[in-house]
Amino acid sequence: MSNRQVIQNRPTHGGNLVWAAELADCPPSCILDFSASINPLGPPDTAIAAIQAHLDAIKAYPNPAYQHLRDALAEFHDIDSDWILPGNGAAELLTWIGQDLSKLDATVLMRPGFGDYLRALNAFGARVATCSLDVETLFDQQGDNSDLHVQPIPSLDSVLSTAESCAQPSSQAGLLINNPHNPTGLLWTAEAIATCCKSFSQVVVDEAFMDFLPPETQQSLISRIADFPHLVILRSLTKFYSLPGLRIGYAIAHPDTLRRWQRWRDPWPVNALAEAAAIAVLRDRPFQHQTLDWLQKARSQLFQGLAALPQLRPYAGSANFLLVRSHVSVLKLQEYLLKKHRILIRDCLSFDGLGDRYFRAAVRTEAENLALIEGLTEYLSLS
């Protein structure tokens, strides 16, 4: 395939190392990947040890009730295990959410947002109404401080008014929202989302990146799940525990909702090794603490390094990635970093409304972050 064809076939998800390797002309393992927001400290040793210890389990079907895993998750979140359903990544559970939401008159989605929501909604012909997040203004209003908790957070009033405008009298609308939000890292308060729960027939909160916040700053609705029978919370073990290839996530929702999905899907969506690894990592407190310590320092280092480059402006998000506004074409910058440094950043072309002037970079180790800053500095001094 020609260079131009490779560029045109750019992936719509982060982490496509085969694509990047073709452009960089190297094996995929040589790519330094800032495009998928995966914890660089993982996977934890406890995950690998659990997989090794359970190799024998592949000779039998997993227990379709996944009771051991649901018990471990129930203990982790201090909720009843009947309200938990493990899945083949959060992405699998999104599919069943899409089927539920397709029964409503409309589903409100944030724009820009994670592309897989549309995949799940379109699969069942769900009607979608978008609510635009004004990313330009978000950047413009940002103060000099790199702490998200002192930044102005846009209210969710526009979400509510979108719901009102797409809803005819007596119609039913759903909301699918991501907190913290990919790709901005914006964090709404649990209270603001709880307010939305009163206006929608079904609310889905994707909390795939919530683990990256210290417990005292998290804005999860998990502890309030019993208050909202039409609320679904999605979580993923992919990002925090660095297990994207294992495929493991879970939903927290009313048991009736979870029983309905059980009837739709195949009986064993989570394999035995993923179940064993998930149980092990949920109990791995040292890894959890180590990750939170690393992130606080490394994100601030990456933020400062990016902010020091006049052509770039990072947004002080609260997840393990930073959205960056660029005065130069991101596609050219991305190609340069790949070919010259084998570094992959996430262009934002597949995020509706962002285009060629934004990229997203995962926070990696301090040495790797430095490699990115050096590559960027080099390119920007040439352009």
Ligand SMILES: Cc1ncc(COP(=O)(O)O)c(C=O)c1O
């Ligand atoms: C916001 C968000 N939700 C869910 C997922 C999917 O997670 P999983 O790997 O558990 O399917 C992703 C993956 O990139 C994501 O960015």
